[in-house]
Amino acid sequence: VILDHILSMLTPKARPLAGHHALVTSGPTHEPIDPVRYIANRSSGRQGHAIAQALAALGARVTLIAGPVTIADPPGVTVLHVETAAEMLAAVRAALPADIAVLAAAVADWRVAEPATGKIKKQPGAEMPALTFVTNPDILATISEPGPLRPRLVVGFAAETDDVIAHATAKRLRKGCDWLVANDVSPASGVMGGTENEIHLISAAGIEDWPRLPKDAVAARLAARIAQELTGETP
């Protein structure tokens, strides 16, 4: 911390987030149906992992809580691997306090109420037993709740397929987060699973429309905006 402080005085613009703890979630969650089947969200983790790395590059101490992804852990970041939404929430809570929370994971909204302990067998002529779902904990809303452990800046994500701005603006207010990063993941956008992202940054101040950029450029720009917000300086 002392070294961070000296470095930050020497190079204030290069490491504006030194001394700050940033919590980032990334990737999908997998919710089990039985020992061999699960429900998943499409998410590569590329955007969240890039944000974790970009925040670390600006000097933040970063804890990345990652769902099941196939990409490598970013360097210079503490990575915790989880599978379900419940595990992700527990890991996020355990990682607090943090100054910044960027919740980029595509968390499953629902899980199967009672996963089968044995493989569900296909019976001749019978359909799959109906699945009963229960709502998963809402990590973004939970972390956004006022209280001593609320991070100073909570950033949520919204992957939408239609009425992107309207849905995302409503989501920001409903969740209680400070910023919401909205992106269009409709099949027509070609964003899903790709290497680029076209986002809208929604805050109390209004909406910023960013151009389509590679995911690491989106991450660098978001990290710079976060540093500006927390330190008042433009890196």
Add this chain to the structure above:
Amino acid sequence: VILDHILSMLTPKARPLAGHHALVTSGPTHEPIDPVRYIANRSSGRQGHAIAQALAALGARVTLIAGPVTIADPPGVTVLHVETAAEMLAAVRAALPADIAVLAAAVADWRVAEPATGKIKKQPGAEMPALTFVTNPDILATISEPGPLRPRLVVGFAAETDDVIAHATAKRLRKGCDWLVANDVSPASGVMGGTENEIHLISAAGIEDWPRLPKDAVAARLAARIAQELTGETP
């Protein structure tokens, strides 16, 4: 083909499957719920991909039809990538005729009857809409049906969590395949997602219990047994 024939005469034991076409399926299938959610089976594709490579090493021309996996295409094999069970069946049919079919993919038994075209939204206080499932086409049973396009040797797989031998023996008869490779994927076995496999080879002749082996050793042994069955020679 002529070169294959010359090579097979020169080194009959090294390339016993030269001149044979082998069809292999591998990996899971993903069945969409909506544009961002899907149901998946846990399958890395490691065992199926290793079998494709082992059959190619014995001289077979191999077509590998792979569901969504993160491992690399094996060298020396024609690879077709599919996502759903319906796509996998269509690709298998298009790849016939074949002398050998090894259907190692963990095909989803069911798919969602009508995937939503837009992302299903979480409504405050409302649970996820019930999902109605329909049975997927049974690729193993379909390919095992008698007819001019039936491969000479059809090998199915059974991932079981309990009563492994009993379930797999019944499955071989129900599907109409020649051999069934059964393995225990119960959480206690530690096989799922791992690099080893402990299998039982079930045929009309009886049951062979193989020791626990790395997946590429299982693949080499299975390819050698296939060559022996088709050529009458032990490679």
